[in-house]
Amino acid sequence: MTSALDDPTLERHFKGHRDTITSVDFNCNMKQIATGSMDSCLMIWNLKPQMRAYRFVGHKDAVTSVQFSPSGHLVASASRDKTVRLWVPSVKGESTAFRAHTGTVRSVSFSGDGQTLVTASDDKTLKVWTVHRQKFLFSLNQHINWVRCAKFSPDGRLIVSASDDKSIKIWDKTSQELSVSVLFSRYVNYADFHPSGTCIAAACTDNTVKVWDIRTNKLLQHYQVHSGVVNSLSFHPSGNYLITASNDSTMKILDLLEGRLLYTLHGHQVDYTHTHADTHTRTHTDTLHGHQVDYTHTHGHTHTHTKTLHGHQVDYTHTHGHTHTDTARTPGRLHTHTRTHTHTHTDTARTPGRLHTHTRTHTHAHTDTARTPGRLHTRTHTHAHTDTR
Numbered sequence: 001m002t003s004a005l006d007d008p009t010l011e012r013h014f015k016g017h018r019d020t021i022t023s024v025d026f027n028c029n030m031k032q033i034a035t036g037s038m039d040s041c042l043m044i045w046n047l048k049p050q051m052r053a054y055r056f057v058g059h060k061d062a063v064t065s066v067q068f069s070p071s072g073h074l075v076a077s078a079s080r081d082k083t084v085r086l087w088v089p090s091v092k093g094e095s096t097a098f099r100a101h102t103g104t105v106r107s108v109s110f111s112g113d114g115q116t117l118v119t120a121s122d123d124k125t126l127k128v129w130t131v132h133r134q135k136f137l138f139s140l141n142q143h144i145n146w147v148r149c150a151k152f153s154p155d156g157r158l159i160v161s162a163s164d165d166k167s168i169k170i171w172d173k174t175s176q177e178l179s180v181s182v183l184f185s186r187y188v189n190y191a192d193f194h195p196s197g198t199c200i201a202a203a204c205t206d207n208t209v210k211v212w213d214i215r216t217n218k219l220l221q222h223y224q225v226h227s228g229v230v231n232s233l234s235f236h237p238s239g240n241y242l243i244t245a246s247n248d249s250t251m252k253i254l255d256l257l258e259g260r261l262l263y264t265l266h267g268h269q270v271d272y273t274h275t276h277a278d279t280h281t282r283t284h285t286d287t288l289h290g291h292q293v294d295y296t297h298t299h300g301h302t303h304t305h306t307k308t309l310h311g312h313q314v315d316y317t318h319t320h321g322h323t324h325t326d327t328a329r330t331p332g333r334l335h336t337h338t339r340t341h342t343h344t345h346t347d348t349a350r351t352p353g354r355l356h357t358h359t360r361t362h363t364h365a366h367t368d369t370a371r372t373p374g375r376l377h378t379r380t381h382t383h384a385h386t387d388t389r
Contacts (some may be wrong), residue, residue: 008253008263014045016053023065027072032089034075036063042077044089056093058085065107070114074131078105084119086134096306100136107149111156118159126161128173140171142178149190154197158214162188168202170214180214190232195239203230207256209244225252225261321380 019038026033033045042063061080066123068075068089075087078193084098084105098287102120110117110131117129126140139253145165152159158179159171168191170180190203194211202210209230211221228247235242242254253263 008265008288012047014053016043016045016055017041019062019251022063023067025067025075027068027089028070029072032068032072034066034068035091036066038062040079041084042066042075042087044075054089054091054093056087058087058093058097059083059092064105065109067109068104069110069131070112074114075203076108076117078108078119080104080149082121082282083372084108084117084129086131096134098129098134098136100129103146105147106147109150109151111152112154113156116151116152116156118150120150120161124163126150128158128159138176140176140178142169142181143167148188149192151192153193154195158193158197160191160193160200168200168212170200172348182212182217184210187228191231194235195237200234202235203233205229207246207248209233209242211242211256221256221259223252223254223261225254226250231292256316298367320328 011389014033014035015081017035017037017039018041023036024033031047033047035045036041038045038065040057040061042056042059042138046053052367057261059077059079059081062343063077065078066075073088075089077085077087079085082099082101082105084101084126085095086098087093087095098117098119101119101121103124105119105121107120109119110185115131115139117131119127120130121127124141124143124147126143128140128254129135130135130137140159140161142326143161143163143165147161147163148161149162153171157173158321159173160172161169163169164187164189166184167185168182169178170189171177172179184204186204186206188202188204193200196256198215199211199213202212204210207224207226207228207230209223209225209346210219212218213220223251226244226246226248228249230244230246233242233244240255240257242256244252244254246252249266251264251265254260255262
């Protein structure tokens with residue numbers, strides 16, 4: 001996006017991981033992309049179409065976070081195997097491992113000068129490392145639940161962390177002391193510094209994005225543009241835009257100067273899931289002590305259709321229920337009991353910023369007919385129509 005007037009377009013599509021992709025980062029040379037996946041692999045994709053991708057194997061469990069160094073000569077990866085690895089993004093795929101955490105490592109991030117790494121873990125700690133000597137320096141320990149994310153400020157003096165203890169904390173790297181703690185009503189998945197270093201943005205599980213001024217500890221902006229949990233975000237280098245990614249299958253570009261949504265990015269292919277359950281009918285006739293009893297039991301038809309189109313998920317469920325008929329014939333008496341439960345139709349449409357559910361239920365008649373000598377008795381009960389939006 002070179003200016004506010006350029007509409008985003010889908011440039012490339014990469015496919016190669018065998019499981020969910022958890023993290024993505026650009027090389028500063030804009031020639032490579034690094035991705036981490038639940039398949040335990042790190043992949044380096046070259047943006048030139050004729051160049052092949054590199055698959056790096058070394059982690060023993062899911063890769064949760066990847067980042068290029070500021071120079072682009074190294075890639076760091078964090079994993080559920082409790083390690084961090086440093087890779088050279090070339091065909092050899094050589095790596096060295098950092099071991100100090102006792103739980104899943106959720107995040108890894110370089111300082112602006114590329115000399116230091118900060119990692120965040122399910123062991124409730126942040127850890128800081130030197131890159132070239134590959135040594136552990138110190139831990140930051142005041143979170144009381146899993147730490148999802150940790151990032152350096154642009155000048156490298158501060159560290160921001162986001163945790164499942166519903167807080168964001170800002171630390172002074174030199175003194176190793178806690179500077180600011182901001183409490184949230186919900187979990188925070190991700191946080192990062194604005195390029196100016198004066199504020200932070202938080203991606204929250206209540207579907208919102210918040211921008212805080214760390215000098216005054218005040219909320220500057222609050223965006224409610226997603227209809228799902230917000231998982232990640234990134235500032236444009238100019239500081240004027242923020243891109244967010246969500247479980248609602250979209251990314252949003254926010255204009256921070258005007259405080260509004262600028263673009264919604266979809267870019268996903270159409271997926272259809274179609275299931276169909278056939279009608280099953282069973283008829284059973286039994287003669288017991290001279291009485292003839294017929295049982296007819298019909299299970300109708302269930303049709304489920306799920307469609308995902310450009311990030312919109314629409315679920316259709318049509319259920320045509322069952323008909324149950326018992327007929328008993330005894331000398332001088334015919335008794336018929338019919339129960340019919342017919343049609344339930346539910347449409348659920350999820351679009352960015354909206355969840356719409358429409359349910360129509362038609363439950364048809366319940367009829368008892370009894371014939372005895374000299375008398376015909378019929379009782380009918382009908383439970384009608386329910387429409388919920």
